[in-house]
Amino acid sequence: MLKVGVIGTGMIGQDHIRRMTTVLAGVRVTAVSDVDTAVAASVGARTGARVHSLGVDLINDPEVDAVVVCSWGPTHEQYVLAAIDAGKPVFCEKPLATTQEACLRIIDAEVVVGRRLVQVGYMRRYDGEYRALKAALGRGVIGSPLMMHCTHRNASVPAFYEKEMAITDTAVHEIDMVRWLFDDEVAAVRVLVPRRSRNGGELQDPLMLLLEMSSGVLVDVEISVNIRYGYDIRGEVVGENGTAALGNASPVTVRHAGTDSRPVPADWRERFLRAYDVEFQEWIDSLSAGGQPVGPSAWDGYAAAVVSDAGVAALRTGDRVPVVLADRPKLYAAEVAA
Known part of the structure; x- marks a missing residue:
């Protein structure tokens, strides 16, 4: 015990x-x-x-x-x-x-x-849908991955939430996830700033985070943290011969009064409970x-911090910011794939 x-x-x-x-x-x-x-x-x-x-x-x-x-x-x-x-x-x-x-x-x-x-x-890394997505890529059925489209939407965020937290606290999950999914490191980061939502108050909300993987795969992450309707996580990989996407996290579809609807998780606890x-x-x-x-x-935690810092710099400057990692100790050999 x-x-x-x-x-x-x-x-x-x-x-x-x-x-x-x-x-x-x-x-x-x-x-x-x-x-x-x-x-x-x-x-x-x-x-x-x-x-x-x-x-x-x-x-x-x-x-x-x-x-x-x-x-x-x-x-x-x-x-x-x-x-x-x-x-x-x-x-x-x-x-x-x-x-x-x-x-x-x-x-x-x-x-x-x-x-x-x-x-x-x-x-x-422990979510059943993400594990199934990684397994599908491993089988090679869609050929080599070329791009990934990600969505990370929160219904709302606390009053203490600051604009840079969209990267350091929210999108950091996608940052770690894509390193694991593609067994690859992030090489550079860009941030695009669209029209501001009135729901976000003083925040710059939403944001579009662009990650360049070392292999050449491009990942875009929509970060919306005051979208009101629920907690919505999506992901689709585009390969040479097809696509692979996360399934729908809702367990039931309701058809009633002329509508076809599925419930949306309220927050991260509901979506990722299992x-x-x-x-x-x-x-x-x-x-x-x-x-x-x-x-x-610890290496994964460090790599996520470096990429997050590059994202914050890209948000502040509007520039493409390269990601520079320290030499990886032998203790963490092949850690991305763990």
Whole structure:
């Protein structure tokens, strides 16, 4: 039984605690921590987990085998480095860290240890539809991929959301996904700015992100974060001999009163509920009997940060911005395909 401590008991932290205590097998939440000690105490009381006032104390708790980091992004580096120092596997919700330099410090620490301890929470890789899409590309039925069209639409975003978050917080999922889907790195980024939606307030909403893969595949990502009608994720790959697209995420079609309709997910939790379950169960299984994580690595977290930064620069300048990655350590050989 894997004993897990969770740092950060906000919305996503509590959702992961829920799945580890009521849905998944082979795991027990033994400790929790949060800057809001009252919330942490409430979660601890409900789950029987001990409560730590400091995340570092949770990491060093002998009753914690592995750590899940769901705290505020700027704290991620501190906790991931502490987990590596303690020799404990750590699942870190994105971002791995808030700067490229911080990501590289995490990579350096893991390289010194000589084995993977870090997994980053990019759940698209665990979604059944995306996995089916990758399998279709692997069979070669549409020939070599040439382009991909992606859509990432949110009904709304919180008041603290800023325009650059359309890339760093929203489209970063597509950034990681296409690296994994095409087993390839992003070579350059451009951002196109269309007419502004009145729903977006002061935001520049929507945006069109253009990713040039090293292989020559072109990916466009429509980012609309105040589209009102629901949470809508789409993807279609255009190949030499055909296309392959995500299926419809709605489980039912309703025909009534002269209409043919399908429900649209309300938010990311509804759309990717099963993906999160699969992601965590596979992480738990990978750590059983002393194994190491096999999902998105610290290198993947670093690469996503570099591409996101290039996207932000492209948004600010209107220029095509090349993506320049550091040399990949041998520890992360072929990580894109993982």
